[in-house]
Amino acid sequence: MSMRLTAALLLALAAPAAAQTGTAPAPTISADNLTETVRTLASDQFQGRAPGTIGEERTVGYLIGRLQALGLEPGGVDGGWTQPVPLLHTALASATRLQFARGNNVQPLVQGTDIYVSTLQPVDIATVAAAPLVFVGYGVSAPERGWDDFKGLDLKGKVAVFLINDPDFSAAAGEPVAGKFGGKTMTYYGRWTYKFEEASRRGAIAALIVHDTDGVGYGWNVVKSGGGENYGLVVPAEKRTSLQLQGWIAHDVADKLFADAKLDLNQLRIAARRADFRPVPMSGVTLDAAIPVRQEVVQSQNVLAKIPGAKRPDEVVMYGAHWDAYGEGKPDAQGRIYRAGANDDALGVAGLFEIARAFKAAPAPDRSLVFAFWTAEERGLLGSEAYAQNPIYPPEKTVANLGLDILQTAGKAKDVILVGKGQGSLEDDLARVAATQGRSVSVESLPERGLFYRADHFSMAKRGVPVLLMMGIAGASDLVVGGKAAGQKWVDDYTGNCYHQACDAWDESWNLDGAAQDIELFRMIGDELARSTKWPAWKDGSEFKAIRDTSAAARK
Incomplete structure (x- = not known):
């Protein structure tokens, strides 16, 4: 795919400003930075970010520009920023x-x-x-x-x-x-x-x-x-x-x-x-x-960036979010034609930028960090599946995959929602690290809907990589203001009105303090993994444990 965006436009789109450098403590995840990223990606300029469209071309250019400004290195195929993903439509x-x-x-x-x-x-x-x-x-x-x-x-x-x-x-x-x-x-x-x-x-x-x-x-x-x-x-x-x-x-x-x-x-x-x-x-x-x-064959791309590890660069902690949404559709009641996925998953993309910014402001990690921006999640997890079939970083040396896909936008919460209880040891890390934020863990409210199998982290789980998913619609958050009732109202309003619709747009009423909490929680979990020799594991009874066990020798 050609990149016809001018250098000036890429720099303009790359706001917020470039990453801090040095060895200062990791900066706090910024709700303001999250806002600016989401407002940009959900704007009409990106035409709903559908794979294979001018919206994709602009999105990929924007992602690369932001990653360059943050000081990350290309993490894709042949030393570039992308991985081709041809799609049959x-x-x-x-x-x-x-x-x-x-x-x-x-x-x-x-x-x-x-x-x-x-x-x-x-x-x-x-x-x-x-x-x-x-x-x-x-x-x-x-x-x-x-x-x-x-x-x-x-x-x-x-x-x-x-x-x-x-x-x-x-x-x-x-x-x-x-x-x-x-x-x-x-x-x-x-x-x-x-x-x-x-x-x-x-x-x-x-x-x-x-x-x-x-x-x-x-x-x-x-x-x-x-x-x-x-x-x-x-x-x-x-x-x-x-x-x-x-x-x-x-x-x-x-x-x-x-x-x-x-x-x-x-x-x-x-x-x-x-x-x-x-x-x-x-x-x-x-x-x-x-x-x-x-x-037709639609040519699309994953975007990948990395922060190399200082001691064990072949061991990888991966963060993931999908950049795609649904593109153009019929006008809604307000005349909006783009289903731009402001929350699903522009907010996840914004979270990855913030996590990368925090890591670049801290000492180099021991293990490498990879930031994956997947295409075609909305078409069946296809971008992440394409990567998993042809991985750039071997799954047996991938420490974990931490995915952000839809975060609640109703303010701070007393808890965090666990998706996929009983699968792996990362859920224990989630509870322990959440406690340092003064938060507890609540289990997803409708596990029969199989949300654990419906986001991009699953493509990596099928290859045995331990995973953890942050998904705000998995249950009602216990909000600081309004409690579980307010959390359930947010879930009902979003899933009932805006999920996969033009209504999933940036809104001035959003309160991203809770999303910033969740993103910081994932940053802390990833930071622990990136500065240790720990290998998360699947729990007994998980359908993925046997797959991981077959590659145990590679991690000794």
């Missing part, structure tokens, strides 16, 4: 054919009403020719938990039909499965992304998940809002998904579909909660589809 047109069939009984399907599908195939037409449907329960293959829903089933050429969430999500007390998958706390096996990945690993031609609002955490209106679009990483042909189509079946349509196949979906939900569950062929029901596809 697909959009389905009106279907030529989209239906379920059982013998002569044909059920036409309306995209967005009865079913919602998309594709990650770079093809002109996504085609499924009378492929048989097989119900695979929750579709979980977890040998470490003694669970296998597939029982050797060959899915090649078939359509896998899944339930959302984990096998124990709806389990009653006393059922053998109760607690095996975290109860109401979602594991990765409950995520729709895992189910599509598992279907592809087994060669399915399509994968459909029965929509359930409680299980997924949002209504059908959110599912269908995708408009038939999808984004994925550009990969060689041999690594492409086997799925021609992937998506969801509306709850009522699924009930009828199973009934037409002489199956009782409610009874199958119960059966799928047993370890002896076996896949159920859906009695001659097939999916038939032919849908034109518009496709």
Whole structure:
């Protein structure tokens, strides 16, 4: 991507001023600096920061200018500031054919009403020719938990039909499965992304998940809002998904579909909660589809910067935030056309700048610090996944990944929200360091929504890197002014009105003193790690512990 921004513009965009130098104590995180960064990145000049647009070009130029002004070194590919991330963008047109069939009984399907599908195939037409449907329960293959829903089933050429969430999500007390998958706390096996990945690993031609609002955490209106679009990483042909189509079946349509196949979906939900569950062929029901596809390759970039370690530069403490938002959309009630993500995640980007400023004002760390600004988080964590697939800094020597993604803007809090309780030792560090701020830890309020698996740190967790996420919408903060009730009101107002909407804009009513607290907390945790020989670990029971254990020798 060319960088057509002039040097003068880059310097103008680089405010606040360059970093302090020397060996003075780390400066306090500045709410004013956070404000200026967010107001800039959320302005119309950056056009909503969508990957592959002029908004990206301006954003990348701005990030690099700021990092240079702060005195950081390039941390990207070949000594540069960036890492290329080619993205496949697909959009389905009106279907030529989209239906379920059982013998002569044909059920036409309306995209967005009865079913919602998309594709990650770079093809002109996504085609499924009378492929048989097989119900695979929750579709979980977890040998470490003694669970296998597939029982050797060959899915090649078939359509896998899944339930959302984990096998124990709806389990009653006393059922053998109760607690095996975290109860109401979602594991990765409950995520729709895992189910599509598992279907592809087994060669399915399509994968459909029965929509359930409680299980997924949002209504059908959110599912269908995708408009038939999808984004994925550009990969060689041999690594492409086997799925021609992937998506969801509306709850009522699924009930009828199973009934037409002489199956009782409610009874199958119960059966799928047993370890002896076996896949159920859906009695001659097939999916038939032919849908034109518009496709393009979007060239995007991660931005990476570093502060080299003075003693062990090959050991890396990584901070991350995503620079992208949703770009241009339909005007809202105020006529705003850009979904600019002021909080999600311009505020996280601003936090990384402040942490970098603080480190540059202090003595050099023993370990290297890397600041990663990810692209395409809103398209499925794609920038961080591209990095994790082709890491610049080896995961086995990456000490931790500390992610900022949405911070509360309602003032100081008496607590900090923990996302992903029970995963790793970093949560113990969070509690200990928060106590030095006079704060306690509160656990996320809706762990069944799986927020731990829905931010960029997860791409690193899948490679075994210990992670910690700061996400303000994970629970109601106990605000100094107004307590939990005020914290819940902030969460409800933001998620109900502004999340992924044009409303997520800079607002004069914001109070960033609480965000500054959270950013300082992460700075202190990272500072401890960067000036020690400590290696955080996954806790027993975490699905990521075994991955990290395989590389233990590299850290001795």
